[in-house]
Amino acid sequence: MKKSPAEISEAVESAREELIAFLQKMVQTASLPNHEHEVQNLVAQKLRALGLEVEIVPSNFDDLKDHPAFGDDGFSPTDRVNVIGRWPGTHTGEGKSIILNGHVDVVPVGDLSLWVDSPWSGVIREGKMFGRGSCDMKSGLCAGIFAVDVLQRLGYQPARDVLIESVIGEESGGIGTLTTIVKGYTADAVILLEPTRLEISPVQSGALTFRLTVPGRSIHAAMKAYGVSAIEKFALLLNAINKLDVERHANFKHPLFEDPHNIAPINIGTVRGGEWHSTVPEEVVAEGRMGVFPGESNETARKMFEAAIQAAAESDAWLSQNPPRVEWFEGQFESGETPLDHPLIQQLTAAHEHVTGSAPTLRGVTYGSDMRLFTNHAKIAATHYGPGDVGMAHAVNEFVPLEEVVTATKVVANMVAQWCGGEFK
Known part of the structure; x- marks a missing residue:
């Protein structure tokens, strides 16, 4: 039994209020470097509520220091943790596994007097949610989590594993994602839910x-x-x-x-x-x-x-x-790149087009991200795709358009269903 993109999108619409409420709670939970435990607990609780196999994975510099991509970012070498949620596949029929990756660490807020509201307000005005991390990139991570949530509500069971990775340290070098790679978490492809304005970005400087x-x-x-x-x-x-x-x-x-x-x-x-x-x-x-x-x-x-x-x-x-x-x-x-003819890019393009009715823009990004750890070191195809404009990342009065968050959730849910195989019961 299959579900059409329209049916999956309709289910996301039904979960819109819950999606926005959870994102608001994430934004209201400050998560500056070395202080991500509270938001990671929030994510872990949500993933456990979905019945995923949840692991708390510390980033320990002693485990990472010999890796060529390791860099001491000056923060705690032992006390920061990542959350991994696994939705096991049935391993029947065709399909490929996928990682939905997002980071919860945020950059400092700067001069508080320049913010209209508290950086941790999560206030909503004119269809936008404001606050540090709203764009970069709690909204993308939230979209990935609720893509899984909605597929479960529809009775979907993937043929291959779906992993949600909520990592730390992306802003200062990537020790969180590097930890997951060193610890052996892997899949056939990765979507990094960074803010791209719903453009597909398979190449990074x-x-x-x-x-x-x-x-x-x-x-x-x-x-x-x-x-x-x-x-x-x-x-x-x-x-x-x-x-x-x-x-x-x-x-x-x-x-x-x-x-x-x-x-x-x-x-x-x-x-x-x-x-x-x-x-x-x-x-x-x-x-x-x-x-x-x-x-x-x-x-x-x-x-x-x-x-x-x-x-x-x-x-x-x-x-x-x-x-x-x-x-x-x-x-x-490092820089990183996934070829445009890779099935990840082709199927994500199709999922976006099915949901929005138009082909996505493919564009490179000029910033460094964790994508290069997957493409260069784990040898996994990866791309950026998520809600929000990177021009708002790190900015005063940072915000994300909520309609983009909902659309991203629809696209990711459709992508998972197509990529991982399986069936709706």
């Missing part, structure tokens, strides 16, 4: 965090000519970085990126320099993010950045004798 330390020579500002301003020397290096960014983009093309000038950008995020307004600054420390193009290795990107810094330094009398220092730390996201 990478991102490498760097620290650039620039030396100078301090002296009283009245004697500036006899000192060396680290700020001025940093300006020279910043020009070289911006030039490198332009040149790299001029030499790279990819059909799934709409802006050819913004595929793997290089950005300086923080600059600290100087001790006193009347002293020539003796050091500048700048931290930033180096983009990695799809298909480019992290090592290649690092070498290009370091070579540009070295070349600029060698052109300057002071820096050639007092070279700046480049360090790579925290998140070191």
Whole structure:
């Protein structure tokens, strides 16, 4: 017995109020890094209520440190946990297993005075839910959970396993998803329910965090000519970085990126320099993010950045004798990609079209995510697909359109039913 996409969508509509209420509870549950236990308990309770096999899986750095994708993100090495819910398949007939992956860690809220409501309000206005994590990405995870919920209400039993992974650490390097891979959780395909505006994004750029330390020579500002301003020397290096960014983009093309000038950008995020307004600054420390193009290795990107810094330094009398220092730390996201002709992409495209009546847009994303851990290390086909605009992620007054959350739930439910095989009783 089968259910049509319309019947599955109708069942999601019937669960709309419960879906939105659960998402609101998730958003109202703050889950900054190192403080995700409460929201993970909420997720675990929901998955147990669905009758899934639920496991609480800690992320322990000792278990991960020898993996090539591991990076110490500076948070607890032992106390953060992931929640895995397994809906076992019957293993009869045809079908393939799937992982629905989402992270519950969120970024800091910034200046509270800029928020219209509390970042943890979950308030609903004009069809949007506001709050930190509403877009990135509790709404996507909620859609995955309720896709399973609704299929169960319809009497569906998958032929192959469905796993829901609620992970931590995505924002700072991916130790949660890496933990699931190291611990052996696997499937034939993965949907990462990141905010894509319901576009299918089977390719991601990478991102490498760097620290650039620039030396100078301090002296009283009245004697500036006899000192060396680290700020001025940093300006020279910043020009070289911006030039490198332009040149790299001029030499790279990819059909799934709409802006050819913004595929793997290089950005300086923080600059600290100087001790006193009347002293020539003796050091500048700048931290930033180096983009990695799809298909480019992290090592290649690092070498290009370091070579540009070295070349600029060698052109300057002071820096050639007092070279700046480049360090790579925290998140070191590789790029990742799943071919467009893979069945995952084709069947998800069909599910989206059946639900919405129109073909989805396929687009690459310029940010690093956990997708590369699946494609590069677990060797599993993966794609991003979820509600919300990544432009709202990390933003003040972050929000997600609730209609997109409902639509994503419909699409994922239809995708699971088609991908995993099985039957409705």
